[in-house]
Ligand SMILES: Nc1ncnc2c1ncn2[C@@H]1O[C@H](COP(=O)(O)OP(=O)(O)O)[C@@H](O)[C@H]1O
């Protein structure tokens with residue numbers, strides 16, 4: 001166990017030539033190994049710019065980025081990039097290559113031997129839920145949008161990088177397929193423990209996928225926190241308005257039941273019938289109250305082996321006194 | 325039909341001479357085409373990579389394209405005199421623009437995001453050019469070579485006018501003797517070579533499209 005963050009961004013800013021303002025103002029944050037973070041912001045807020053500085057597609061105007069404690073500027077740029085998976089929204093696949101060739105891109109550059117590449121191609125195809133026999137010899141234009149993004153993810157994973165950068169990877173995929181892809185990338189992250197930085201302008205997607213979400217606006221981090229922190233302690237009015245943290249329905253939808261529990265008890269105490277899991281949204285608690293009127297609903301936090309109670313008053317407090 | 329027989333008879337009677345002119349015609353066309361490819365593709369790549377100078381270069385070559393073949397052939401006369409090499413130079417100049425312009429536009433058509441994805445995965449510039457850009461531009465480039473080939477094969481007929489030899493010799497001879505059948509001794513094989521060239525490039529395009537999975 002080391003304390004070195006996987007990614008450390010220190011006072012990094014970007015000013016494009018012939019522009020009046022920084023696309024990204026001096027920004028610092030760290031991402032731990034195995035963390036899945038999302039960067040959320042409206043179009044033009046600087047999300048892509050920030051992300052591209054990590055694999056040096058853009059060179060920062062000021063500041064330093066460390067990966068595993070190493071200054072990225074000291075590294076050969078192509079060596080750095082081969083160690084970072086990169087997935088973009090569209091047009092990322094090479095049309096003249098088959099799915100297998102696309103996935104093998106970095107392995108080929110690294111001159112892996114043929115058998116190892118073939119094996120890895122099949123492995124990653126299975127990881128993204130595509131049958132190797134059916135897909136490996138197809139060309140990108142013979143795939144649906146969702147399948148193309150899956151291949152894009154497989155390609156980014158092929159050389160087993162520690163970090164995955166994803167820039168609105170599901171932006172061009174229809175809603176139904178997007179939800180499936182979101183579940184899959186979550187599953188993949190749990191399986192592979194990659195450190196993932198995922199850019200999106202979709203609030204739901206950002207909150208669903210991120211262990212932490214960075215809300216970005218005009219090149220400045222507004223808040224970088226967990227979903228519950230964003231809703232219970234929004235850093236400023238912009239965050240509160242953008243996420244509609246004072247809207248009751250939004251609160252019920254996004255705040256986790258566990259985050260409102262004030263006193264926890266060891267779980268040895270047998271939970272009442274039909275408890276609510278701590279990582280369920282408040283909506284589930286509300287639903288319990290509606291189904292069977294009671295003074296309180298039990299919340300169980302299985303990972304921490306504890307449980308607590310939520311009352312209607314706890315919910316009401318949320319509505320009255322926005323903590324801001 | 326009568327003409328065809330006369331053409332056949334003429335070729336039979338002047339076999340050695342005909343073969344020599346046929347070979348010169350093929351040599352002129354092929355060498356001009358190869359030199360043009362070697363010159364035009366790198367310039368096209370350069371033009372596509374350097375937006376400012378590139379635009380001007382393409383404008384220049386578009387202008388050259390407008391000059392009629394015969395004019396170019398005649399223009400090299402004062403420079404190099406008569407013969408095979410002046411004709412070769414003129415044909416090369418003719419062949420360059422279509423190849424160069426198609427290389428340029430083929431590269432320009434590649435989606436910039438595709439290129440960024442390639443760079444983002446750690447491809448060096450040379451590797452990316454070789455593995456991604458040129459293959460993605462291959463169909464337009466080949467279409468350019470195909471156009472250039474037709475142009476060169478037909479214009480090589482005019483080489484005879486500046487003493488370059490080739491099948492045009494018979495066209496000139498036929499004209500001066502008012503004998504259409506002698507003209508056909510030159511014109512028919514030229515047509516045949518042009519058709520074969522078209523066939524050749526169609527086959528290449530077919531296999532390339534198959535390899536790229538286009539139209540499946
Ligand atoms: N290559 C570039 N040259 C100049 N300005 C740029 C460039 N890329 C992005 N910008 C500008 O920087 C700002 C942030 O862009 P971007 O990072 O793409 O935003 P986002 O990904 O959040 O939509 C925008 O105002 C955009 O116009």
Ligand SMILES: [Mg+2]
Pocket residue numbers: 044047048049167
């Ligand atoms: Mg963007």
